[in-house]
Amino acid sequence: MPATPSPLDMDATEFRKLGQQLVELMTRALGVEHNEPVMAPTTGQEIIDLVNEDLPRHGIPAERVLALCSDPLLRFGRRNGHPRFFGYVCGSADPVAILADALATAFNQNLTAWRSSPAAVEIERLVIRWLDAMVGFAGDGHGMLVSGGSAANLQALTCAVTQAEQQASLPSGSRHRLTIYLSREGHLSMIKAARLLGLADDHIRLIEVDDDRRLRLDDLRHKIEHDLTSGLIPAAVCGSAGTSNTGTIDPLDALADLAAQHDIWFHIDGAYGAPAAMVPEYRWMARAFARADSLSLDPHKWLYSPLDSGCILYRDAAASQQAFALDSEYIAVTQTDPRESFAYFNHGAELSRRFRALKIWATIKTxxxxxxxxxxxxxxxxxxxxxxxxxxxxxxxxxxxxxxxxxxxxxxxxxxxxxxxxxxxxxxxxxxxxxxxxxxxxxxxxxxxxxxxxxxxxxxxxxxxxxxxxxxxxxxxxxxxxx
Ligand SMILES: Cc1ncc(COP(=O)(O)O)c(C=O)c1O
CATH class of the missing domain: 3.90.1150.170 (Aspartate Aminotransferase, domain 1)
Structure with a gap:
């Protein structure tokens, strides 16, 4: 057994020196100093020729590795932060958030629960309260950061489906009686989520849209009533606060009314559009957000956060707890103080979670x-x-x-x-x-x-x-x- 330090470790002097090299590379990666193309034309073969190599048995110095790992990206990466990057809903990354995210990686916190990373968990909980206040969800600060809008929609629908099963006292294996409703223009991640949750494809009701591509309330009302009389169980009404296709906002207030009338979970997919509620012109959306059971919003889309940072806000922590909490001896929480016994794994799908909150915190603070x-x-x-x-x-x-x-x-x-x-x-x-x-x-x-x-x-x-x-x-x- 060697008594010498591990060769994988690095002393502070070398780390600092490499860090300076890294900051130079990161500055080039930002691409703001150069009039570079949004994306250079290339082919799969050209990139394979550049990156492919045999599995290395022996290493090379870290400073060469750093230079090499940015090379294919500087040449052929897509510059999502370029001022003329208009494709897809992918935000430009705030430089201070990029630095904060690098710091978060250095701290390497694992936000499974308060006990595994107390300071980081409290920062994430603060960020959730801030995001909630920014868009007007008016909740009690329940929710968490996730990888993106797809994960947020999946967690929201998991809560909805669990609640519907419990309200109807469905025996397990009866999910084939549940239905969900979203517009034809709704995001495919909600369809994917419903499928993952075991809903039948023909129970994922795609509601017709009007000439402005907004969900048509008459069709929604008709489908819910038809399903109820057929003995089916509506589990969720989903509205879009900005579709990916055309930015269309569904009639969110009316959706909230309809969901409340039938006591159905109301989810809003604001992965892209929710931050617009901060702007006076779209502040009206917050009225509906405040009536939703769950809201997805992605800081990596329209809050200028680097990937990955999605967020799900829940109205009721008991609902997410019902959906996700499981007992297990090897992760049993022993803390008794309510703050300190908090565990993200009781409210979401992931156990190990990276410290996504620091970059969002840094953007909002700066x-x-x-x-x-x-x-x-x-x-x-x-x-x-x-x-x-x-x-x-x-x-x-x-x-x-x-x-x-x-x-x-x-x-x-x-x-x-x-x-x-x-x-x-x-x-x-x-x-x-x-x-x-x-x-x-x-x-x-x-x-x-x-x-x-x-x-x-x-x-x-x-x-x-x-x-x-x-x-x-x-x-x-x-x-x-x-x-
Ligand atoms: C409205 C909407 N919902 C959900 C998603 C999925 O988000 P993600 O790609 O972060 O999983 C997107 C992605 O663009 C979106 O625009």
């Missing part, structure tokens, strides 16, 4: 709620600026727009052929993405291929939106004249 609110409001203003530019131009058509998402297409007035327009817009999008100056994602709205822009980025300015519009017009004109 900027304060007012600056964050102004930044979210600016993203919404920029979406409006984009809508105006689209509506002012005869060759552009707006197809759907809400919160900070806008969908439009290139559509010269003399072209009526939808297939041709779809091909043209696909060409525009693929070329723009390949050129690397702008990144958007596509969607299809009523058969129309749309250019979808999502602005959840504190670096984006009006000049970035103008560049995007100018590029779409340039390519649209060029492809149309060559057609």
């Amino acid at each position: 900027h304060g709620v007012d600056r964050l609110t102004d930044t979210i409001a600016l993203n919404i203003t920029l979406r409006r600026h984009l809508d105006n530019r689209v509506e002012e131009h005869p060759n552009l058509e707006l197809l759907g727009s809400e919160l900070s998402i806008s969908c439009f297409r290139y559509h010269p007035p003399n072209t009526a052929d939808n297939n041709l327009l779809n091909t043209l817009n696909r060409q525009i999008l693929e070329t723009l993405v390949a050129e690397g100056r702008v990144l958007m994602s596509p969607t299809t709205l009523d058969g129309r291929y749309a250019l979808r822009v999502c602005i959840v980025n504190f670096r984006t300015r009006a000049s970035d939106i103008d560049l995007l519009i100018d590029e779409v017009l340039r390519l649209g004109e060029s492809f149309s004249s060559n057609a």
Whole structure:
């Protein structure tokens, strides 16, 4: 048995030196000092050629490893924080949160329960109370940070299904009688969650939407009543506070009424849109949040947090406890003080949990709620600026727009052929993405291929939106004249 220090350990001098190298690499990773592309074009083969190698039997110095591990990412990573990254609902990462997250990794706390990381758990509980207050959920600070919106929706629906089973005194194995309701535009993670929970596919009721893509209350009412008379058990009504597709917000107040009338769990998927409730224009959403049994919201989407940081807020800690708490001798909680006996594993799916809260805490402390609110409001203003530019131009058509998402297409007035327009817009999008100056994602709205822009980025300015519009017009004109 060796008495010497482990070769895996590192002394403070070397750690500090490597840390300086790391900060240089992280600064380059931010990409804000360079006018770099959003994403360089590449192929799977090119990246495999760069990263693939035999399993190393012997190591190399850590400073070379650090340089090597950032190389493929600097060359071929997608810069989600680039001011013209408009694809998907993926926020730009606040630099102070990036640093705080690195620190959280150094502390390597495991937030299973208060007893395993007392200070970190209290910081997470504080962050949950702050997030709750920011969006107006008006709860008692129950909830937790999770990997993202999918995990948050899964935990919420687990509570809903457990509660429905208990209220109906269903014997185990009777989940085939439960139903849940969400709009056709609702996020696929809720469908996935319901399937994981054992609900039958045809009991995941996809409610029709109106012309603005909002859930239609008449269809919801009809489906709930039909299911009740058929002996089925509605477990959850789910509303969206901003869909991924077009940013659409469901009629949340009316959904709360309907869920209350039938005593059904009311869940709101605000993974993307909930932080908009901080902005006066969308503050009305908070009225409905305050009536929901659970709310998903993702700081890694529209609160400028690095991945991964999702959050689930629960109205009632007893409901999450019912859904998740299990007795086991090897994790039995022995503390008796109510604060100190708290265990996240009694309220969620994970046992080991990383210290996600520190980066969110750092962002809120550094900027304060007012600056964050102004930044979210600016993203919404920029979406409006984009809508105006689209509506002012005869060759552009707006197809759907809400919160900070806008969908439009290139559509010269003399072209009526939808297939041709779809091909043209696909060409525009693929070329723009390949050129690397702008990144958007596509969607299809009523058969129309749309250019979808999502602005959840504190670096984006009006000049970035103008560049995007100018590029779409340039390519649209060029492809149309060559057609
Ligand atoms: C409205 C909505 N809900 C849920 C999710 C899933 O979130 P995640 O990707 O963090 O799991 C997304 C992702 O974009 C979303 O926009």
